[in-house]
Amino acid sequence: MSGTHKVEIRETKPFTDQKPGTSGLRKPTKTFKENNYFENFIQSYFDDVQEQKPLQQCTLVVGGDGRNFVKEGVKIIIQMAAANNVHKLIVASNGIMSTPAVSNVIRKYSTDGGIVLTASHNPGGINADYGVKFNISNGGPAPEAITNSIWDKTRQITHFKICSTIDIDISQLHKQQFQIEGSSQPFEVEIIDSVDDYVELMKSIFDFDILKSLLNYEKEHFKIMINALSGVMGPYVTRIFHQELQGKDSVIVKNCQPLEDFGGHHPDPNLTYAHELVEDMEHGDYEFGAAFDGDGDRNMILGKKGFFVTPCDSLAVLAANLNVIPYFRTHGINGYARSMPTSGAVDRVAKKQGKELYETPTGWKFFGNLMDSKKISICGEESFGTGSDHIREKDGMWAVLSWLSVLATVNKSVEHLLNQHWQTYGRNFFTRYDYEEIDGSGPFAMLKRLEGFCMSNELLNKTFPSGTKQYTIQLMDDFNYTDPIDQSYTEKQGIRIIFTDGSRIVFRLSGTGSRGATVRLYVDSYENDPSTYDKDAQEMLQPLVSLALNIAQLKEFTGRDKPTVIT
Ligand code: G6P
Ligand code: ZN
Structure with missing residues (x-):
């Protein structure tokens, strides 16, 4: 701790267009960088949190998907959190933390919520998009009552607070305290490796030994292809598949280096934007293929020769086979949910199993209450989102490991599994x-x-x-x-x-x-x-x-x- 940092109160003018959409506020990167657009939104968030709980008692998590302006955004948030008297920030090193990993860290350390700097599947870079999303203490996206209240504040804001002298190296894992002018307690920043906590979570859900043997079958490798589209998932993919599951020979990875412009990719895992994966799979060398979006919550699943599993079917197949996953054997299986536009495939599984099925509006935030009150265990959306109550965001890696767990247990190809599913359910x-x-x-x-x-x-x-x-x-x-x-x-x-x-x-x-x-x-x-x-x-x-x-x-x-x- 060295010296006391001065709190600067800067004048600003409100914007009328900071209403968060389905999943946070998304605008062109340049918009966020100009005229305090970013600072206004963050200050409005702090003002809103403060209405619920004094900020000096709050610990918040900050992560992002690695796109242009994430590192700068993280630094501004650190300076503004200091000036707003926030107790502590847990920050991802280099600002790289997938959306599901943020949700996990919020829950694991019982924090008060977090900020995710992502525009998810929208392209990134100075000429593309940027986004800011707020999550609450259950780890899920803020519900509309909160985002509307923040929006109200963005239309009235006149000042924001910042300690511009705070400078911290966010590439190094460490803890640092700062003395802030007028504050009786130091402001603390902890830089963490977000992959560690996430891997621990995955190990508590899946049987890694079964997955390891699937990928390291003596005679013939079960070959898979993963494409991270140069988004945030690269470090998670290589750590889990190459290190933890020792699948260097069987798991071929592409675009696993997070890039500020996603290498020009439109990081949305669908048949159009993840066409590279589709083409790679078409050769027939891989049994299974997957891609993730920029912030790692979406997934696309392909079988041999590019056999496409719709997200709606993916949800239904997982619902029908959940008992192969240790987490669900321990926690039991509550009901299921899907967003309204998602197909009714999972409804048929729920009916057969005598489980409740909830139909919600589009947006993961609508699943949070159902999970918190143990009404549902897994849910999904046609927009390539699948997840469970292990966190409160959809989770691309969870979906992939779930699929591999099912394939390892039933010993069938993706296509065969789907065909069998349709024979049973239509x-x-x-x-x-x-x-x-x-x-x-x-x-x-x-x-x-x-x-x-x-x-x-x-x-x-x-x-x-x-x-x-x-x-x-x-x-x-x-x-x-x-x-x-x-x-x-x-x-x-x-x-x-x-x-x-x-x-x-x-x-x-x-x-x-x-x-x-x-x-x-x-x-x-x-x-x-x-x-x-x-x-x-x-x-x-x-x-x-x-x-x-x-x-x-x-x-x-x-x-x-x-x-x-x-x-
Ligand atoms: C984000 C949300 C999803 C939602 C999707 C819909 O990915 O996290 O929960 O399904 O947006 O996007 P749309 O563009 O259709 O509003
Ligand atoms: Zn996303």
Whole structure:
């Protein structure tokens, strides 16, 4: 500890656009770097936390996904936390800590919450996106009541506090204390290696010996390919697969060096943006492939020759096989949950097992209360998120280790496992069409018109022909949700059109983009005729997709005649 650091109170002007979206505030990196945009948001957060608990009693965690401005952001947060009288910060070395690892550290050390510097799957770099996300003491994303309260503060802010003389080397693991002007207690910063705690958590959940033998089978290696898309997951992947599981020969890794611009990758693990993995898998050399997003909470699972497992099916298959994982044998299995646009595949597993199934709005934050009150054990979203109650974020590595645990136990290929699953439960064909970054008001007008149909009920019971099929609308609404634990109410979460045969069409606007509006169309249709199970989802769903586009008049409103991404 040397010298006392002065608290500077700097004037600032509020912004009107700091409303967090589905998962934190995301804007172009340059926006965050200019005019105290970042500082305003962080100060508003500290002011909000202070209303619940004096900051001098608070310990907070700070991590990030390694993108441009994360290291600088971490340093600013340290200086502002000092000036705001925060008791202690636990900081990831170099600011590198995956979102699931942040959730773990918050819980493990019983801290009061944390800040994650990430725009998740959005591209990074000075000309791309940046983001800030706040997590609460259960380790999960802050619920809307909190993010709205922070947003209120961002619109009134006049000053922020900072100790600009604090300088700390965030690349070295150590603890350091600082004397702050006017404060009776020192401000403490602890720089930690976020991989250590995370590995310990994974070892407490999975049987690493079984996984080790899967990857080191004497005669023939079970070869897998992992692509971290130059996001935060690289260090976790190499540590777990190469060191802990000793799989250097069987686990081929790519893009495992976190880069500030993700090496130009769009770090979203889907068939479009993770095409390198898809191509690598197509050669047929690997039994299993996986990719993660920028901050490591999303995952994509592929089987041999690039056999694609939809996130909806991934959730259902894991739900059906959870008993192979030691954690669930110890903790038991409560119910399941999925976001509304996610297909009903997991519903069928829940039904068969006599477990409760919860349908929530899009966004991981809605699962937190259900997990805290032990209503659910695992949950997932069509947006490539799968996770369990071991933390309060979705967890890409957890999903991959869960899949490998299942494959090691049932001794089948990914494709075979899926086929067997469909034979038992039937198949929910699912697809999502994304129309990204649309300028103008078209998407909003399109949704408004659909909302009108929901209110007037005018399409109810109407039958629409499409291709060789006929679809009759049984229900059409704008999804809303009352949290069964705290009764909080969330509305306007997407237009649902449900047909008499159980097929569903959903339209909603993305809450994670940073430029223009992104329209998402989700289509889910159930089949229990085994002769259809090996059909292509796009082919099977074509009539419903066309019908959806017609009902919404998507082309007329958006000018787009094809989607940017299909998953
Ligand atoms: C983030 C959240 C997810 C959510 C997804 C939806 O990844 O963590 O919980 O499903 O965003 O994004 P969207 O762009 O559809 O609002
Ligand atoms: Zn993410």
